[in-house]
Amino acid sequence: MEQRKAAIKxxxxxxxxxxxxxxxxxxxxxxxxxxxVDKLKKIERxxxxxxxxxxxxxxxxxxxxxxxxxxxxxxxxxxxGRTDTMYASIDQALGKLESKLRRxxxxxxxxxxxxxKATSMNVNVLEGxxxxxxxxxxxxxxxxxxxxxxxxxxxxxxxxxxTLPMRTLSQEEAIMxxxxxxxxxxxxxxxxxxxxxxxxxxxxxxxGVIEPE
Numbered sequence: 001m002e003q004r005k006a007a008i009k010x011x012x013x014x015x016x017x018x019x020x021x022x023x024x025x026x027x028x029x030x031x032x033x034x035x036x037v038d039k040l041k042k043i044e045r046x047x048x049x050x051x052x053x054x055x056x057x058x059x060x061x062x063x064x065x066x067x068x069x070x071x072x073x074x075x076x077x078x079x080x081g082r083t084d085t086m087y088a089s090i091d092q093a094l095g096k097l098e099s100k101l102r103r104x105x106x107x108x109x110x111x112x113x114x115x116x117k118a119t120s121m122n123v124n125v126l127e128g129x130x131x132x133x134x135x136x137x138x139x140x141x142x143x144x145x146x147x148x149x150x151x152x153x154x155x156x157x158x159x160x161x162x163t164l165p166m167r168t169l170s171q172e173e174a175i176m177x178x179x180x181x182x183x184x185x186x187x188x189x190x191x192x193x194x195x196x197x198x199x200x201x202x203x204x205x206x207x208g209v210i211e212p213e
Contacts, residue, residue: 017050024058032057032086039094040068046101048072048108057086064089068097073108077101078182100180107176166196174199175207 019040021033036055043050051071058065063082066089070077077100081093101108168189169177178186178199185200198210 017052020052020054022054022056024056026057026059026086028057032090035087036066036090039090042094043097043101046098046105048101048105059086066090066093068093070097072101072180075108075177076181076183078180080182104176104180107173168194171199171209178207 019037021028021036036057040053040055049072051074053071054067054069056065056067056069058067062084064084064086065080065082066086067078067080077097079093079096079100081089081091081096083089083092166187166189168191170191173191174186174188174197177188178201185198187196187198189195190197195211198212200208200210202208
């Protein structure tokens with residue numbers, strides 16, 4: 001099943017930070033771009049420092065999805081909206097973003113002013129499956145022939161190597177970053193004992209912390 005990835009990618013050079021817009025399985029219209037950017041500008045009232053923003057719009061099986069991925073005060077924040085129209089999805093995602101910013105506004109400001117220490121951490125990026133949504137895999141398996149299924153299920157390969165900062169954080173700050181990012185886990189160096197730890201989301205909704213030996 002062929003996909004059109006990153007069909008559109010534009011950079012909006014506004015007063016403070018670039019905004020990248022990516023369209024998947026659709027042509028992003030100027031009206032969509034303007035609507036998303038105008039909505040995003042409303043978070044300026046929170047006084048946070050946005051370094052960069054990426055907006056990803058996608059349509060699959062009549063579900064309109066939009067992801068906002070922001071670098072705010074050097075903290076990744078990701079929110080998503082999924083409805084039957086792109087404009088409603090934008091509204092839904094921005095509502096979630098404003099909710100997160102209201103909740104963590106004070107902590108984000110304090111965290112930025114604190115001047116968090118960081119060390120470099122190497123990250124290998126593995127090639128992912130062709131479809132971006134796990135809930136589409138079963139449908140895709142039924143539709144594809146055996147050769148295509150084998151292609152999807154074969155071991156993935158490393159496609160890039162990156163070096164990312166591993167920051168020294170308190171446990172509360174690590175939890176905040178994990179919640180804001182929407183990721184499944186977060187690696188950090190503990191401010192209390194200077195040990196590398198991995199905090200992750202449990203299936204019961206709570207968090208677990210792994211302390212490698």
